[in-house]
Amino acid sequence: MSAEKNPSTTANGGTNPAVDGSELIKFDNVTKRYGSNVVLDNLCFDVSSGKHVTLIGPSGSGKTTILRLLMTLVKPDEGTIKVAGDYLSHEEKNGKLVPAGERHQREVRKNIGMVFQQFNLFPNMKVLRNITEAPVHVLGLGKDEAEQRARELLEMVGLTDHIDKYPSQLSGGQQQRVAIARALAMRPQVLLLDEVTSALDPELVAGVLDVLRDIAHSTDITMLCVTHEMNFARDISDDVLMFDAGRVIESGAPEKIFTDPEHERTREFLSAVL
Amino acid sequence: MTWDWSAVGDFMPRFWDGVLVTLQALVLGSLIAFALGLIWAMAQRSPLKVVRWPVVAVTEFIRNTPLLVQLFFLFYVLPEWGVTLSALTTGVVGLGLHYSTYTAEVYRAGIDGVPVGQWEACTALSLPRSRTWGAVILPQAIRRVVPALGNYVIAMLKDSPMIAVIGALEMLGQARQFTASTFQPTEPITVVGIAFILIAYPASLLMRALERRLVR
Numbered sequence: 333m334s335a336e337k338n339p340s341t342t343a344n345g346g347t348n349p350a351v352d353g354s355e356l357i358k359f360d361n362v363t364k365r366y367g368s369n370v371v372l373d374n375l376c377f378d379v380s381s382g383k384h385v386t387l388i389g390p391s392g393s394g395k396t397t398i399l400r401l402l403m404t405l406v407k408p409d410e411g412t413i414k415v416a417g418d419y420l421s422h423e424e425k426n427g428k429l430v431p432a433g434e435r436h437q438r439e440v441r442k443n444i445g446m447v448f449q450q451f452n453l454f455p456n457m458k459v460l461r462n463i464t465e466a467p468v469h470v471l472g473l474g475k476d477e478a479e480q481r482a483r484e485l486l487e488m489v490g491l492t493d494h495i496d497k498y499p500s501q502l503s504g505g506q507q508q509r510v511a512i513a514r515a516l517a518m519r520p521q522v523l524l525l526d527e528v529t530s531a532l533d534p535e536l537v538a539g540v541l542d543v544l545r546d547i548a549h550s551t552d553i554t555m556l557c558v559t560h561e562m563n564f565a566r567d568i569s570d571d572v573l574m575f576d577a578g579r580v581i582e583s584g585a586p587e588k589i590f591t592d593p594e595h596e597r598t599r600e601f602l603s604a605v606l
Numbered sequence: 607m608t609w610d611w612s613a614v615g616d617f618m619p620r621f622w623d624g625v626l627v628t629l630q631a632l633v634l635g636s637l638i639a640f641a642l643g644l645i646w647a648m649a650q651r652s653p654l655k656v657v658r659w660p661v662v663a664v665t666e667f668i669r670n671t672p673l674l675v676q677l678f679f680l681f682y683v684l685p686e687w688g689v690t691l692s693a694l695t696t697g698v699v700g701l702g703l704h705y706s707t708y709t710a711e712v713y714r715a716g717i718d719g720v721p722v723g724q725w726e727a728c729t730a731l732s733l734p735r736s737r738t739w740g741a742v743i744l745p746q747a748i749r750r751v752v753p754a755l756g757n758y759v760i761a762m763l764k765d766s767p768m769i770a771v772i773g774a775l776e777m778l779g780q781a782r783q784f785t786a787s788t789f790q791p792t793e794p795i796t797v798v799g800i801a802f803i804l805i806a807y808p809a810s811l812l813m814r815a816l817e818r819r820l821v822r
Contacts, residue, residue, distance in 0.1 A: 403726070403729060403730055404729065405726055405729060438732050438734075441729075441730075441732050442732050444730075445730065446730040448723060448726065448727065448730075450721075450723050452721075452723035452724060452726060452727035452730075453727075454724065454727070454741075454742050455746065456742070456745040456746050456749070457741075465731070465733070465737070465741060466731035466732065466733055469733060469734065469737045469741075470731065470732045470733060470734070514731070515730070515731075518731065518732075
């Protein structure tokens with residue numbers, strides 16, 4: 333089954349030359365098991381360039397596994413994943429698909445940035461170096477250029493004053509905003525957001541969501557978002573995918589899913605979380 | 607039994623020779639133990655079995671056999687294979703090698719203590735292995751194991767008299783030789799005992815200062 337219903341509406345002015353206006357991410361019959369537990373069951377879906385897609389569903393339904401597959405933190409048992417036209421966990425050798433080597437994965441993964449539930453900032457580095465570390469050592473940017481980019485991003489997330497602090501000196505919300513800046517510093521085409529506000533105190537959630545809204549509306553970055561913040565999902569999403577037991581059981585525009593879902597499971601889930 | 611100050615004076619030249627050997631064994635042995643232990647610990651996390659298994663086998667073997675046996679082996683068996691080292695070099699290598707298998711365990715605990723999210727963040731940023739280890743994992747891991755490493759420095763100091771058996775005469779070895787010719791054991795051995803405290807205590811203060819600097 334294909335969860336993407338309207339792939340024709342996606343061209344966004346050719347700002348992502350790696351894709352021809354269509355699928356930036358493509359899951360093709362992906363199955364992932366942990367032991368006998370099937371987490372993703374022959375999953376097919378794709379995300380068009382520039383789209384913001386939210387994954388919702390009960391815990392254990394496979395949403396986070398999708399992000400972890402994209403981040404190559406886990407490997408699919410069956411099926412293939414393509415990012416910007418390249419296989420992610422496979423590579424082609426002599427016309428055959430073989431499991432990808434580290435180098436190939438690294439290259440494809442450079443298109444993808446991720447923000448984690450637990451921030452995962454490097455506690456031994458100051459804010460500035462948290463952001464410049466990868467641009468300098470992965471993209472090969474000069475130090476000055478990387479720092480300039482970091483300052484711009486810190487301004488965008490409203491943390492210019494904290495550039496010389498260690499993560500432990502920041503609040504959770506501030507740390508998460510640094511983590512967002514760190515991910516964006518790699519100029520990824522896709523930003524993965526894994527329950528980015530779940531570990532935050534309630535009063536800090538709004539600041540982080542505001543930053544993400546801003547990014548969603550002011551850039552053409554593609555977002556794949558796992559969240560329990562349904563209002564946020566409604567605000568930024570072009571598409572919402574409802575997961576249950578490793579399958580997409582319903583998908584569509586947020587207005588449709590949140591107000592008039594077709595599936596009984598979606599109704600149950602939404603009434604539980606809204 | 608009487609205390610003979612002149613015996614202390616007679617012992618002094620030999621004593622200073624011994625102090626020099628003890629300090630060399632301690633400092634160089636520690637450096638080897640710290641560096642080699644880190645290599646063992648990282649190799650044990652290698653994705654390659656051909657790296658992991660031999661390292662586990664060798665370190666387990668070394669950790670579970672006596673230092674004394676290893677010293678004899680290095681000193682008497684290696685020359686049969688054409689490798690001849692001086693007594694002091696053999697002692698330093700023996701101490702360092704033996705204790706590297708302990709520091710490897712310390713590093714391993716430190717590395718295991720770094721949250722898995724740190725590795726995941728490195729993957730997410732596509733950091734190369736060298737930066738993942740050098741800039742992210744090890745700085746965090748080592749910081750939390752400095753106190754435990756410090757303990758092994760003191761333990762190594764206390765094991766250093768063993769290298770006298772292969773002829774590297776450190777403080778205690780010198781004291782025993784002195785005693786053998788003068789039949790005055792009390793003075794040299796007392797001096798050596800005090801000297802051990804005078805080395806161990808500042809060493810542990812130094813490690814504690816290092817710990818304070820590193821733990822944030």
